[in-house]
Amino acid sequence: MSVRDIGLHFGDDPAGFASALDRLLDGFRPAPALLGLGEPTHGAAEFPRLRNEMFRHLVHHHGYRSIAVESDLLAGTAVDDYVTDGIGDLDGVLATGFTHGFGALSGNRGLVAWLREHNADRDPGERVRFYGFDGPFEITGAPSPRAALSAAHAYLAEHLPRVPYDAGDLDSLLGDDGAWVDPEVMTDPAKSVGATEAARALRLLADDVLAVYAYEAPALLRATSDVAYFRAHAHARTARGILRYHAALASTSPERLPALLGLRDSLMAEHLRTIAAAEARRGPCLVFAHNGHLQRARSRMPWHGVPEGLHWWSAGALTAASDLGDRFAFIAAAHTGGDGPRELAESHGADAVALVSAPG
Structure with a gap:
């Protein structure tokens, strides 16, 4: 199924977007414990904006009580402390609670500010929690253990x-x-x-x-x-x-780089399963990351000197292959003007596709 087939096209019609999202969620059997939303690239403001609007709707109308993003889980506890209990300040948790430089993105500032505002007058059990689900890895390597x-x-x-x-x-x-x-x-x-x-x-x-x-x-x-x-x-x-x-x-080994990619995503998948278990009694969790970390299809990265590129199984594929199974659902996001939604869904192993207009 493609989101476009039921009319979900993120743009200037918030009511139509919400209605199409509702119909999509009503069609999932069973209801997902983890709903993945992917982005095709990092740093484009329109995809975090899609995420933030979608998440507010999920919280208000579908009982979602947590969000997990592509950032180190351990660092993210500072963000969770801030949004749930007001510990620290916004600038501080954006600087220390996100990895990969993602704290500098305006969409993440908006997300954290909204979470704090939303939680301020709610009982602890009803507060919306924040998680990272990545490991502490960067392109330069790994930290000391x-x-x-x-x-x-x-x-x-x-x-x-x-x-x-x-x-x-x-x-x-x-x-x-x-x-x-x-x-x-x-x-x-x-x-x-x-x-x-x-x-x-x-x-x-x-x-x-x-x-x-x-x-x-x-x-x-x-x-x-x-x-x-x-x-x-x-x-x-x-x-x-x-x-x-x-x-x-x-x-x-010639498999060194694919192994590193696979190890990162396998830790992501472990973290996602524990997040789903921790949140099971409270409500579903929205998971936001690059499409390549959430898709069921085998992930591929172009690499110099390797004509076929690097291949590995993503956190989404590993989660779907776990005991969570079809309680993991995935919406791949993409810009309009490229492949059609059906082709995108098939190539990513996605349940649906959200098409977003490129700026300008």
Whole structure:
């Protein structure tokens, strides 16, 4: 089905847009827990504007209580604290709560300001929450796992009588943070520390720490709160993801770059599944990212020297293949004037397409 087929064309007719969106949502069986909205490129103001208008309608008319965007989950907790409890200030959370430079986008400023205004006079259970769902990865590489792993371990140490390892074990294996963030590592695997004995030991340690979150979940939830557990658990998942990424950075395999892309999206998919579980009793979540991170079709990136490009499975494809299945739905957005909606839906593996007029 194409959104255009039922009249959803984002432009100057807000009422018609909302009506078409309602008909689209009424046709989903079952109703999605995660509704993805993709954009074909980053930085174009019209797609965040589409997202913001769509999300306001979803909140007011369809019970949506959260939004997840393509930005680091851990950094995004600062935005969530601001929009739900008024902690911090708008400029501060835009600077620290978004990654990839997305805090500078006017659409994100508008989104965060609206969320804070909307939540200000609502009970905690009715407040709309904000999530990132990306890992802390940039085009230049990955960070040291220290912050994520130390936070995950410290939470366990504070609330359980016994935990695997101690803080000294972590520090001795982590070594100098500078070795983890060498900017040349993306082009020179030999500069990576991901294959060292210490890094391999840290991957085992991180896996052991993450396992505790599964088998001690009842005790941890009783000792703290749903939100505290969710965030600490996210630190543990992220630490494991960072260490996997560093291991792939050290590889000399021709599949090195597709593996890095796949590892990033697999962590995104893990985060999305935990967000869906956390929000299950409150309402659905709108997920906003590049089409390439949400489509069910295999993703492709052009790459110099690789005629066929780089291929990997996106977070959307991985989520659709998980136990969420058809409770993940995806609307691909595109500019008018290109391929028709049916062709776009087929090429992206999308349930629908939203066509947006290019500025000018």
